[in-house]
Amino acid sequence: MALTFAAPDAGAIPLHAVTPEGLEDWLTTRPDPQRGWITAQGFRARLGQTVAVPDAQGRIIAAVVGRGDAAARARTRFGLARAAATLPEGTYALIGDLPDDERDEAALGWLLAGYRFDRYARRAEAPRARLVAPDGVDAAALQSLAAAEALARDLINTPANDLGPAELQAAIEGLAADFGATCTTTEGEALLAANLPLIHAVGRASPRAPRLIDMAWGDSGPRLTLVGKGVVFDTGGLNLKPGASMGLMKKDMGGAATAIALARLIMAARWPVRLRLLVPAVENAVAGGAFRPGDILTSRKGLTIEVNNTDAEGRLVLADALALGAEDAPEVMVSFATLTGAARVALGPELPAFFTDDAALAEVTVATGARLSKRVRVR
Structure with a gap:
């Protein structure tokens, strides 16, 4: 799915953005x-x-969209993008004296509003309203951001029968080919020879072999390593999840999807970094070869781990991947994972939890997040 702006059109319908006070x-x-x-x-x-x-x-010759008052704009992102779903089919040009951040947000939101997961749809997509890139926005950068977001959503939305470890590998290999990166994969029993025993232990019960996918891009600049949890489906293992808790476990590779999408964004923007992407891709299945409660496993780092619950598999596969990533001593290493439900209990569904032992990095992360929640420029 291409989330792109419409080509400049002299006949585009003017879309006026207006505040209540104006x-x-x-x-x-x-x-x-x-x-x-x-x-x-x-x-x-x-x-x-x-x-x-x-x-x-009866021809549409103009349209108007409300910007809302300051309080509404402060608490709601992408409010102007609602026009993408409510206006009739056509090409629109946004008009109004909008601040840079609001114009950027409106443009990005419009692109994201066009996302559809239609892989399994039998009917054609309905015609929709399209937007000409407003003056002053970095159209290429916003389209790249929307493409990365769509990639992550497509991976997460794909059911596990069509997205196993091999398919996750193929997605990363395709990304590597697009941007001139290198990609290697260590699979199945070769994980033991490569000293990645925890990834092997978690995924060995599935007929779909576990693997560690390793992509590298860039040959100069600081080292940036992204690690994403790629549990393509999580039954809970022998500590089987209840059926209601298992229904959405295709999304347990959401950490990998996020890391892959971020890698795409970084490569498209040509950041001056040495990027590495590590994805341990496994299915936590139930079979005779599954790892068990009470097993004591030895990690890549040489630490022993007693398994109390096989539904805590994510920290195991990430432990090996993070140990591997740390061996290069990157300046920054970021791990993405679908976390324990306790994070949601503590913070609710809207706030992501994060942890670091670097206070300066934590402060920068919080401050940057607060700033970018008001601005969407990616440069």
């Missing part, structure tokens, strides 16, 4: 028929509220 003044600039139509539709410029304005023949 509505009355803006209405005075509209021809009488338009002003009457917009008023009759009950338009109050609430965040994301839209009205399409037809001419006498």
Whole structure:
């Protein structure tokens, strides 16, 4: 799926972005028929509220979208992007004196609103409203960000019968080919010879062999290593999950999907770094060869681990991958994982948990997250 802006079009329908406080003044600039139509539709410029304005023949000649008040804009991201789903089919050009961050956010949100997971859909996608890249935005950068987001969503949405360790490997190999990266994979019994015993132990019960996928890109700059948990399906192992808890376990490779998408974004932006992506890809299955509660395993680092619950498999596969990544002494190493439910209990579903023993890095992460929640520029 290509999440892209429409080509510049002299006939694009003007889409006016208006605040509640500026509505009355803006209405005075509209021809009488338009002003009457917009008023009759009950338009109050609430965040994301839209009205399409037809001419006498019913053709859409203009549209207006509400920017909402300052409080609404502060608590809701991508509010203007609601227009993408509510306006009639057509090509639109955003008009209005928007601050840079709001214009960027509106443009990115519009792209993301176009995402559809249609791999299994039998009907064609309905025509939709498209946006010409607004003046002043970095269209290429925003399209790259949307493409990375779509990649992550596609991987997570794909059911486990069609996304096993081999398919996750193929996705990374495809990404490597696109950007001139190198990719190697250690699979099955070769994991033991490569001293990756925990990845092997977690995935050995599945007929789909476990593996460690290792992608490298860039030959200068600081070392940046991304590690993503790639448990393509998690039954819980011998400590079997209840059925209700197992239903969404195709998403247990969400950490890997996030790391893969971030790697794509970094390579597309050509960051001056030596990037490494490590994905331990396994299926935590139930079979005679499954690892057991009470087993004592030895990690790549040489530490012994007593298994109390086979549903705590993610920390095992990540332990080997992180130990491998640390051997290069990267300046920064970031691990992405679907975490224990205790994180959700502590912080709720909207706040991601993170941990680091580097206080300076933690402060930068929090400050950057706060800044980027208001801005979407990726440069």
